[in-house]
Ligand SMILES: C[C@H](O)[C@H](O)[C@H]1CNc2nc(N)[nH]c(=O)c2N1
């Protein structure tokens with residue numbers, strides 16, 4: 001049985017090696033997952049379940065239970081889809097890996113969430129540089145059961161199609177919003193800050209770091225501020241942005257971004273670790289452990 005994925009290939013161009021994206025929707029080859037694949041799922045699921053008690057948002061944990069995901073075996077997309085379709089009308093589609101941006105946005109705009117069908121190898125439990133099944137399913141899918149968040153994701157997809165037509169700078173601004181909310185967002189609950197970002201909930205180290213470490217900044221959500229803020233893809237985040245509620249996220253992002261993109265085009269980007277006078281600061285990061293690499 002061959003479960004070696006058709007990983008995103010890389011091709012050498014004048015920009016160095018760039019990923020070659022595959023766009024096709026694929027059937028989940030569930031019968032071809034090996035015992036080791038199911039074990040990886042079970043190990044990661046059990047490990048994150050423990051870590052996320054008191055750390056993940058109540059809503060994330062509630063929806064995860066409602067979906068019926070469990071550590072026993074890799075879920076079948078078809079089973080999850082029955083629950084999702086009946087709850088918020090979202091649907092999971094299998095993909096090989098990263099999609100071209102416009103393809104990705106088009107899926108979201110139609111309430112389809114692309115899920116990488118293959119799972120990481122046992123030696124990659126702690127870190128992987130690209131999304132796999134564990135990140136996509138465990139991290140992203142529970143909140144697609146929340147009606148407000150489900151609408152936000154669709155609106156994001158529509159906004160992505162629009163930003164793509166406007167130009168590269170608009171796309172950079174919008175991608176930062178995805179990064180600092182969907183992937184690395186924190187939410188303020190009555191009993192303290194919690195995680196809702198999928199990039200965090202699928203990571204053992206960052207689940208602890210983002211809430212308990214003194215190093216990173218934790219700052220109140222601010223749409224334009226986020227759109228100007230650069231981010232790291234190779235280390236823990238230097239700054240996390242905190243929403244008050246999923247409704248706040250939806251309301252703040254409902255206005256047409258076209259004039260915002262025009263305005264931001266005149267402004268400099270903000271380094272990932274900077275705190276501004278205008279920020280609502282929950283934690284001013286000590287910056288301990290940050291690479292001294294001249295920002296980013
Ligand atoms: C919008 C986001 O920042 C990014 O550009 C897209 C590109 N393509 C993707 N494709 C897949 N399958 N999954 C993703 O999360 C993304 N992210």
Ligand SMILES: N[C@@H](Cc1ccccc1)C(=O)O
Nearest residue numbers: 155156159253254255256257
């Ligand atoms: N209001 C945004 C669309 C959007 C909604 C939600 C998230 C992101 C983008 C626009 O005009 O582009």
Ligand SMILES: [Fe+2]
Nearest residue numbers: 131183198199
């Ligand atoms: Fe993701």
